[in-house]
Amino acid sequence: MNSTGSRVAEASDAEAIAALSAELGYPADPKTTAARLSRILKDPSHHLLVAVQAPGEIAGWIHGFLTQLVESDYRVEIGGLIIGQRFQRRGLGTMLVRQLQQWGQSQGAVEVSVRCQIKRAEAHGFYQSLGFQLTKTQHVFRCRLRPIQD
Ligand SMILES: CC(C)(COP(=O)(O)OP(=O)(O)OC[C@H]1O[C@@H](n2cnc3c(N)ncnc32)[C@H](O)[C@@H]1OP(=O)(O)O)[C@@H](O)C(=O)NCCC(=O)NCCS
Incomplete structure (x- = not known):
């Protein structure tokens, strides 16, 4: 983790990320989130960071691709x-966006x-x-795809 309190997400963060996602309005059980996380963490065109508050509590996350x-x-x-x-208005959102911008620059x-x-006026x-x-x-x-039958 760097001095500003963020790090790249790890598979073990699935539960905390799922809880925060539910707060954002995208309820997901930790197992589903873990499966998504596993795909994201393997893909170098994706970047997922977590903001960490002492003592190791995950306060937020950002996903960019x-x-x-x-x-x-x-x-x-x-x-x-x-x-x-409870962690809002402390500059953590700003920190995560700035770090994602830096990563994006480094990737070209x-x-x-x-x-x-539209409804997220604060955002x-x-x-x-x-x-x-x-x-x-x-x-x-959106259009849901049907599974391919053998
Ligand atoms: C939007 C969000 C990510 C901001 O994160 P944050 O860590 O609270 O933001 P920061 O502390 O870095 O705020 C930086 C500036 O953004 C503006 N800002 C942040 N939250 C705001 C709000 N609720 N209303 C108005 N301006 C706001 C302010 O100018 C703030 O600076 P200030 O605190 O010095 O006035 C956070 O409120 C959040 O997670 N909201 C719910 C989910 C969401 O909407 N996500 C974005 C979906 S794309």
Whole structure:
């Protein structure tokens, strides 16, 4: 862990990450989170950091991944960020975003992007305080895939 209280996530963080995810509004049991974490931690195009408060309590996490689209610059997309309620407004969110930006730079990315739900007004203020600019609003469409039958 570095002096600012963050480190790369480990498989054993699954339970704490799941609890914080539930707080963010994405309930997941630790087993499901552990399976996702295992895939993320193996993939060098992903970066998952946890903020740690003494004595070893995980106060928040950020997940970013590199993405190259045909129509846009090579970027880091923030997939998720949460600071537990009782740890908010202490600069931890700022610290994690700054560290993800540094990682992105070291990987050759030229911008950081985040999709933020319309209802998360506090997060909008947060990102704008860090110099992010609102570039568009959009609807998100999803389609569930059926498992392939043998
Ligand atoms: C948004 C979030 C990550 C901010 O983390 P944080 O550690 O509390 O933020 P920081 O302490 O680094 O705040 C930096 C600045 O952002 C702004 N900010 C942060 N929270 C804010 C809020 N609730 N309302 C308005 N501005 C806010 C302020 O300008 C703040 O500086 P200040 O405390 O000196 O006034 C955290 O509130 C959170 O996890 N929220 C719920 C989940 C969420 O919305 N995640 C983002 C989804 S993409």
